[in-house]
Amino acid sequence: MMETDDSLVSALARDLDGTFEALVVAHQDRLYSIALRMLGDRSDAEEAAQDALVRAYRALAGYDGPRIEALRLRPWLATIVLNLCRSRLVRQGTRGQRPLSLEVALPATAEPRSEDSRRPEAVVAARDAAGEWARLLMTLPLAYRSAVVLRHVDGLSYPELAAALDRPEGTVKAQVHRGLAMLRNALELTAAHDREEVIA
Numbered sequence: 001m002m003e004t005d006d007s008l009v010s011a012l013a014r015d016l017d018g019t020f021e022a023l024v025v026a027h028q029d030r031l032y033s034i035a036l037r038m039l040g041d042r043s044d045a046e047e048a049a050q051d052a053l054v055r056a057y058r059a060l061a062g063y064d065g066p067r068i069e070a071l072r073l074r075p076w077l078a079t080i081v082l083n084l085c086r087s088r089l090v091r092q093g094t095r096g097q098r099p100l101s102l103e104v105a106l107p108a109t110a111e112p113r114s115e116d117s118r119r120p121e122a123v124v125a126a127r128d129a130a131g132e133w134a135r136l137l138m139t140l141p142l143a144y145r146s147a148v149v150l151r152h153v154d155g156l157s158y159p160e161l162a163a164a165l166d167r168p169e170g171t172v173k174a175q176v177h178r179g180l181a182m183l184r185n186a187l188e189l190t191a192a193h194d195r196e197e198v199i200a
Helices: 002-014 016-039 042-061 065-069 073-092 120-139 142-153 158-165 169-199
Strands: none
Touching: 002 016, 002 065, 002 073, 016 042, 016 073, 016 142, 042 073, 073 142, 073 158, 120 142, 120 169, 142 158, 142 169, 158 169
């Protein structure tokens, strides 16, 4: 992705209008994915991703070639979509506490990984786990959720994550660590509660 982004940035610096569609194709799905995991709603996520691309175009149109070439595209675009998501959450007054779309879940939990993954009960179990992870992710404080989503869903490196969140690298590492610890604790509490219900 890095080589592709480097060549894309160079092309954008030479011909913004002719190359912007390539940026959209390369990044629209990841921007939607980030927005969906931050907002928990498909239509809000689609709107945030589209708005992020519009803002990116407007910003790039105001930059000269050397400034465009200096961009770290992935974290820059992540910053734009995160800022839009934060603004939306503040306007809604929800901070993310809302009903969730099933596809919000972390990708690692969405697919069953065994030979019996084609069996309906394996698919249902994987979806249940994915839905639980999605629900728990939405309960994280916004700073931790942003860090976890960008690191473990979007795959940003820690330097890219620090750039996207405009925080020191040590801070974002701590936020990712703390966010994951909160998710693990919440999952353990949920599992313990489920076991108690089965026993009762």
